[in-house]
Amino acid sequence: MAEQEKRPGLIRRIGAQPLWVRMLLFVALIVIVAPFSKWLILLLLLAIGLWPVTLLLGLAGLAVASIWRGGWPWMKDWLRRRLRGLVVPALSVVTALIIGGLVIMFTDQAVFQAMQEGGILEGIRLAFANLATAYKALYEGSLGNPRAIVEALGQVGGEEGLGPLLRVVRGPSDSLVQSVPYIFAGLAVALGFRAGLFNIGAEGQIGIGWLVAVVVGYSLTGLPAVVHLPLAILAGAVAGGLWAAIAGFLKARTGAHEVITTIMLNYVTFRLSAWLLCGPLELTQGTCRTQEIAESAYLPWFLERPVTIHWGFVLALIAAVLTGWFLFRTTWGFELRTVGANPSAARYGGMRVGKTFVLAMFLSGCLAGLAGVSQGLGITRNIALGFQAGYGFDSIALALLGKSHPVGVVGASLLFGVLRAGAGRMQSVAGVPTEIVQIVQSLVIIFIAAPAIIRAIYRLRKPREEELEVAVFSRGWGA
């Protein structure tokens, strides 16, 4: 942890280099790290599965670092600075889980039956037992069973190789896999919000990106993966971007509101894809799906089944970093945010508002397209009728949750990914419908959108004025 001291200096020194040097460094880093990626990812999954241990290690590391920096006061200050923003979100999640728990407890017929037969206490006991089963399954389905992980760690090196270990880290892996499309789509909507655009069309752009990436993935064969995979990814992203740019162009040219046009484009996508999948692109008559993509276009998995985490996760994180860099460190990003804050002022300041609308919609569509790409090349490896998963609509909530900031969006996406990954196991073990997860998700959004509720429940102090970050969301209908 001694590097903690040097690191800011190092980062600043790298930051001072020209862009191409930084890019080169970044590529070099990827090349160096890639061979170890399998082990790094396994380590990450273990760290998530054994998060209490990770937390303790982190705190210990921080304590060591603080010895150099000024001891306990420095550490306390550091923690307070980092954690303050997390209090309301964390309490929101906890409260949402409690209310979701109440729904689980009191929507079960068996509970009321037990109340009638064995009295209220019996009913409540059963209700809590059900809740425990359900949430335990939700936890194990999304974060793994810590005890099983420790046991499996003991067996590493046995005759089964990594097998047992892979089986127990399936939960964390599923969570990350589920969060990948959420991160991309959430970033897409967030970027739109920053430009004052409400991109409801993410769902459609995902479909277009997915479709185009898969088509590129199977129609070109014989290419090496180094060429084919980036080509398929790029094709999907650009297709999603161009699809969204239609809405941006219409807004810039005719003033047509992007909410209307993106919704309409969604319908076009759904019908278009249904026609293509059961028509021209169909594999064989009556299958309503395309053929499988060539192996050179696979987004590779880090490990093997049942751990399905793929490189899309890393791409999603890179996309988040690039989005943040673009929005807050570049001139175009500044123009985009200015247009979002006040188009009239931006126009007065000499910015080309129309161009910015088109650019913002294009980039937003690219990100949404990547969500489809990651699903198509990383998971399903083809596209079939009924591929829509609602990521595009959930992503609106994610952008709101994350306050349209890349870091916030990634955090919110991970949360949604965790909930969604655990839902299947909760239903299969405890018989609790997956809809409970949607209830919890919605409640989290309500509480974070209206933090006053959480502050009132838990008697938190009001934040000081300067801490209130005013985020720019979409401008109203009149804009």
Add this chain to the structure above:
Amino acid sequence: MKKWIFVTLVVLLAASMVLAGCGATPEPEVEPTATQPAAQPTEPTAPEATEPPAAGALKVGMVSDVGGIDDASFNQNTWEGLQRAQEELGIQAQFIESQAQADYEKNITEFAEQDYDLVFTVGFLLNDATAKMAPEYPDVYFAGIDQWYDPAIPNAVAITFNVDEAAFPIGYLAAGWAVLQDPDDPQIGYVAGMQIPPVEQFIVAYEAGAAYYNEQKGTDVQVKGVYVGDFEAPDQGKIQGQSLIDEGVDIIFGVGGKTGNGGIAAAKENGLWGIGVDVDQYFTLPNEKDILITSCMKRLDNAVFGVTEALVNGEFPAGGIYVGTLENGGVGLAPYHDFEGEIPAELDAEVQAIVQGIIAGEIGTGWPVQ
């Protein structure tokens, strides 16, 4: 007041965290501890406690498609078959509702990793995922409904239904009914879900049945219909049903989950008639039951029960297929219920004769399309 809410929440928080978070909690009523009923609660920390009871109840899972378990037809009917198996065969059944194409493999993995003995994957849309996952878990049996594996998979059975055999006489019956009710302009209609082969199979035979009626009687009963493209859109189904009715359709065959149900609802509102699908919808559509002249039944419950029973008896037809036909009761026509006396005896007799003709192989249903 506020304080009470606060206190309640804190208590609930503490209670739920203690119960839910800590893995060491013994779970006496979660799973029937068939192996060691007395020992388990007293020794919850034994290392073997994480293993589910191996012997005893067979575990059967079901992965639904995106239609949801409560669709009043397809998925629900499968689940009913499993519930019956749970009661009569003593198996342990659970289901997972899929939310999207990308979830199919994950949900199948979920059951396979929990060491389930048999996993039903419900619907044509899960064909791919099942074919991909079955070889990954050779110790688990799979049964795919409305699916087809080429080549056959040694640990999977494909379950298909010759629904055309039931839809053909229903087309005939509908045409006869339309002529009876609206002799000047008899028309029959359908509101269908996605345009995929298992749905087309109903429609093609339904149309063929009506054409057969025209051929026999020299009438000109028209068939009109739409594929809505969705299994979960009762509103769309209703709108499309209404526009069919505006064009003069007298009876609507709803084929396709909740969407088809919407079409039948439109018929009800206009005082017309409907035909149910997959199950005897007289029992699943309480609002529209009085206008349903019959239902085109695809007895998924019988198929699921049969396959599960075969597993229990150690006769699972692994690597094979199960085909539901008129002959083995896998498909069929529901009773007329409220229309028992209203359907003319001779029409009923003709329909029964067609059923016999199809079973005997004398009448073609028009499916598969050449």
